[in-house]
Amino acid sequence: MKGILGRKVEMTQIFTENGKLVPVTVVEVLPNTVLQVKSLGSDGYVATQLGVQDKRTNLVNKPETGHFKKAGSAPKRFVKEIRNMEGFTFGQEIKAEDIFTSGEYVDVTGISKGKGFAGAIKRHNYSRGPMGHGSGYHRGIGSMGAIINRIFKSKKMAGHMGHQKVTIQNLEVVAIDSLNNLMLIKGSIPGPKNQFVQIKQNVKGLKALTAATLLNRNAKVETPVVETVAEEA
Structure with a gap:
């Protein structure tokens, strides 16, 4: 390593x-x-x-x-x-x-x-409910599991997002x-x-590629010399 x-x-x-x-x-x-x-x-x-x-x-x-x-x-x-x-x-x-x-x-x-602090939809990519006025459920967290007066561990909820x-x-x-x-x-x-x-x-052991040759924008390009031929009278 x-x-x-x-x-x-x-x-x-x-x-x-x-x-x-x-x-x-x-x-x-x-x-x-x-x-x-x-x-x-x-x-x-x-x-x-x-x-x-x-x-x-x-x-x-x-x-x-x-x-x-x-x-x-x-x-x-x-x-x-x-x-x-x-x-x-x-x-x-x-x-x-x-x-x-x-x-x-x-x-x-x-x-x-x-x-x-972010909601469950933004933080965990949940799907939202119908946005019609009558649905009554738009960006909620969803089911909280079995009704046993507690929430199971690792339930994906709203909270601090990022900084990991x-x-x-x-x-x-x-x-x-x-x-x-x-x-x-x-x-x-x-x-x-x-x-x-x-x-x-890299831990997956991918082999190195051939190094790419980058374009040098500061390189001077020689302008071709064009010879003019005089017209005969």
């Missing part, structure tokens, strides 16, 4: 050389710092703890300060561990191009957008811009703008 931490920036679209339009999400992947390496002998499982994006020291308590100081790193805003990730050393910096390549499939995990951990699988890495620390991932990923996400190796 391998992975890296990043921050969702926005969505945009790019073109390949053959004119195909590809919708992509731009993810800022600053160099990740290895804060802790967990092993089977000392911790009972294998994992690598990563941190990204510095934050002020006055926002960190004493235990966290000692943890970051031990790794020789500045305090990090987003810290996550990735299970079964090994082969990296304590305090090492990891970049996106060290982990992934263009054409590879990844799984992206983030916190979905919060929608507040969501993973979208098998998204293609279209391109990696190492100069600007950006990754272009095909399609949409969970969460609002500026939301931190985890980008991990």
